[in-house]
Amino acid sequence: MAKYFFSLLISIFCCGLVTAQEKIYQTFKDTRVINSHSVETLPKRKLDFRVSHRFGDLAGDNGGYKTFFGLENASDILIGVDYGVTNHLTVGLHRTKGAGSMPDGNSGLRQLLNGLVKLRFLQQTSDNKVPVSMTLVGIASLSTAEKIEDNPDIIRSFPKFAHRMATHAELLLARKFSDAFSLQLMPGFTQRNLVPFEDENGIFSLGLATRVQLTKVMALIADVTFPFSERRVSANGFYTPLGFGLEFDTGGHVFQINLTNATGLMETDYIPYTTTNWGDGEFRLGFTISRLFNL
Amino acid sequence: MKAVIFTFTTLTFCMLMAWRWPAAEMPSSKPQAVVDWVLSKDKAVDDVLMRLGDNPLPHPVDTSMRWVSARAGEELVKFGFGRGPGGFKTSRQSKHFVCTSCHNLEKEDPDLSISDPQARLLYAKENDLPFLQGTTLYGAVNRTQFYNGDYRKKYGDLVNVAQDNIREAIQLCAEECAQGRRLRDWEVESILAYFWELGLKMEDLAFSDREWEDIENALAGNGDAEGVARLIKRKYLAGSPATFVTPPEDRKVGYALEGNVENGKLIYELSCLHCHENGRYAFYRLDDSKFSFKHLDRHFSRYTRYSVYQVARYGTSPLNGKRAYMPNYTLEKMSNQQMEDLRAYVKEMRK
Numbered sequence: 019m020a021k022y023f024f025s026l027l028i029s030i031f032c033c034g035l036v037t038a039q040e041k042i043y044q045t046f047k048d049t050r051v052i053n054s055h056s057v058e059t060l061p062k063r064k065l066d067f068r069v070s071h072r073f074g075d076l077a078g079d080n081g082g083y084k085t086f087f088g089l090e091n092a093s094d095i096l097i098g099v100d101y102g103v104t105n106h107l108t109v110g111l112h113r114t115k116g117a118g119s120m121p122d123g124n125s126g127l128r129q130l131l132n133g134l135v136k137l138r139f140l141q142q143t144s145d146n147k148v149p150v151s152m153t154l155v156g157i158a159s160l161s162t163a164e165k166i167e168d169n170p171d172i173i174r175s176f177p178k179f180a181h182r183m184a185t186h187a188e189l190l191l192a193r194k195f196s197d198a199f200s201l202q203l204m205p206g207f208t209q210r211n212l213v214p215f216e217d218e219n220g221i222f223s224l225g226l227a228t229r230v231q232l233t234k235v236m237a238l239i240a241d242v243t244f245p246f247s248e249r250r251v252s253a254n255g256f257y258t259p260l261g262f263g264l265e266f267d268t269g270g271h272v273f274q275i276n277l278t279n280a281t282g283l284m285e286t287d288y289i290p291y292t293t294t295n296w297g298d299g300e301f302r303l304g305f306t307i308s309r310l311f312n313l
Numbered sequence: 314m315k316a317v318i319f320t321f322t323t324l325t326f327c328m329l330m331a332w333r334w335p336a337a338e339m340p341s342s343k344p345q346a347v348v349d350w351v352l353s354k355d356k357a358v359d360d361v362l363m364r365l366g367d368n369p370l371p372h373p374v375d376t377s378m379r380w381v382s383a384r385a386g387e388e389l390v391k392f393g394f395g396r397g398p399g400g401f402k403t404s405r406q407s408k409h410f411v412c413t414s415c416h417n418l419e420k421e422d423p424d425l426s427i428s429d430p431q432a433r434l435l436y437a438k439e440n441d442l443p444f445l446q447g448t449t450l451y452g453a454v455n456r457t458q459f460y461n462g463d464y465r466k467k468y469g470d471l472v473n474v475a476q477d478n479i480r481e482a483i484q485l486c487a488e489e490c491a492q493g494r495r496l497r498d499w500e501v502e503s504i505l506a507y508f509w510e511l512g513l514k515m516e517d518l519a520f521s522d523r524e525w526e527d528i529e530n531a532l533a534g535n536g537d538a539e540g541v542a543r544l545i546k547r548k549y550l551a552g553s554p555a556t557f558v559t560p561p562e563d564r565k566v567g568y569a570l571e572g573n574v575e576n577g578k579l580i581y582e583l584s585c586l587h588c589h590e591n592g593r594y595a596f597y598r599l600d601d602s603k604f605s606f607k608h609l610d611r612h613f614s615r616y617t618r619y620s621v622y623q624v625a626r627y628g629t630s631p632l633n634g635k636r637a638y639m640p641n642y643t644l645e646k647m648s649n650q651q652m653e654d655l656r657a658y659v660k661e662m663r664k
Binding site for chain 1: 596605634637
């Protein structure tokens with residue numbers, strides 16, 4: 019075991035020297051799967067303008083025809099840009115509305131400014147000497163919402179400035195098994211600086227994402243994230259964020275349409291705050307438009 | 314102590330500046346004694362022509378201009394930026410392309426007196442070169458005509474100033490072909506200085522023993538110097554011919570020629586993948602997966618932007634926000650037969 023671990027470490031630290039083998043590209047086509055990040059980083063000097071949207075519940079109590087299957091509601095909206103500083107380092111800045119809430123209705127952070135740093139430090143090679151690609155992701159979310167005074171029971175009371183923040187870090191390990199199939203594991207840790215009474219600040223999680231290429235342009239994608247927390251079980255009103263989608267890559271544009279029970283778009287939002295259940299019809303339509311620019 | 318640190322810092326700074334400062338590296342213009350000069354295969358064609366009394370080429374480098382450097386020109390051609398005042402990098406000339414996206418820097422034709430795409434493809438394979446839309450920049454200074462033939466259809470009046478002026482041709486390429494900024498004067502001169510280093514050599518031209526003897530005699534003053542100069546010029550093209558052609562009338566039938574799969578493989582690898590592999594210059598990616606071949610095959614006969622007939626013969630247009638377009642292939646850069654070879658390869662690989 020120690021031998022394998024040592025080999026892995028050597029591979030990681032020598033990744034810059036891995037040039038002789040042919041690298042595997044496009045394990046995923048986009049830098050996001052559905053809710054989660056993919057192992058991909060942007061090429062150097064590419065700017066990715068992104069718009070993501072999550073509508074309201076498609077069915078259930080808040081869905082159906084009365085909200086035109088959720089299309090008249092917006093759970094969360096993301097507008098932002100990512101930029102490839104190098105081929106292996108991407109930074110990003112996004113604005114999201116924020117959508118998560120506790121089962122009792124106490125809302126999570128709202129009106130978020132999200133910073134992103136993504137570093138790919140290992141890339142899979144065709145000869146399998148490097149069997150997986152690895153990327154580190156760091157996300158910091160800052161709520162710019164107005165402070166609500168005199169109500170210390172809610173998150174938006176923000177006793178300190180730091181309480182406006184939540185952060186998330188994760189390691190992405192992905193392998194492209196064939197031209198048609200990729201799989202990704204995502205161990206992560208989410209830290210919220212202010213949580214409701216008896217909730218926990220730090221949550222470990224493990225995600226799984228996959229991509230099945232159907233045609234040159236279209237692929238089926240899915241991801242799921244399991245929070246490791248005794249509180250985050252369905253008995254307490256929390257559910258596992260799970261999404262399925264179709265992705266269209268037309269060369270320069272990536273368009274994605276998906277169905278997910280997560281309301282929030284950022285990891286700091288949907289990992290701790292998914293309280294909507296597929297079984298109750300509380301899933302929604304979502305889409306992402308990504309457009310690359312040369313800078 | 315402070316004085317030591319100050320002195321050390323100043324000296325280090327000066328050394329760094331000196332190191333970064335681009336030295337003007339021009340071809341030597343020192344007059345050489347005729348007696349020392351002997352005709353050999355490595356002699357520059359331009360040099361030989363001058364010695365035969367031919368007129369000098371109309372684009373000598375202006376060495377009086379500051380910052381001009383063949384090395385800066387080489388960096389501009391290969392990487393899209395040069396080193397200007399102070400030795401610091403200039404802004405990138407184009408966000409989308411560099412010269413080598415579309416032009417080789419090596420000899421790319423076995424016989425420089427004709428433009429034969431099939432001979433060029435095989436030569437490219439033998440010499441590990443890409444097979445590109447643009448004419449090689451090797452020997453560019455020996456040419457006197459630019460943006461020839463049907464390029465007028467594409468660039469209109471912009472060709473007027475560029476067709477017999479290499480500096481304007483470079484600018485047209487920079488602004489229109491590469492969709493980048495206009496080059497500064499010293500940058501154009503630097504590129505030109507680099508091009509002079511890529512001038513044709515006598516070994517690049519195919520001479521018979523008899524012809525070589527005639528050249529030697531003429532240089533020794535024993536022959537028809539003017540006639541020999543004409544002979545040398547017949548061995549290479551003064552400009553690249555360019556014939557724009559349309560896709561086949563019936564795209565399902567194609568050009569009604571039988572494709573050669575092996576040849577198509579060469580075109581796919583040396584041409585298509587040069588730009589489309591891992592998004593090197595194009596947003597639309599291609600690889601050796603079945604998905605790529607199926608997609609190309611399905612669209613070959615259609616009227617879409619994924620149709621190879623469409624994009625190879627018409628190219629695509631640079632649009633706002635998406636200026637990385639695809640230049641078209643003229644008939645001299647890809648024959649109709651080669652288009653069918655490519656189609657045959659794509660069809661074979663999708664199985």
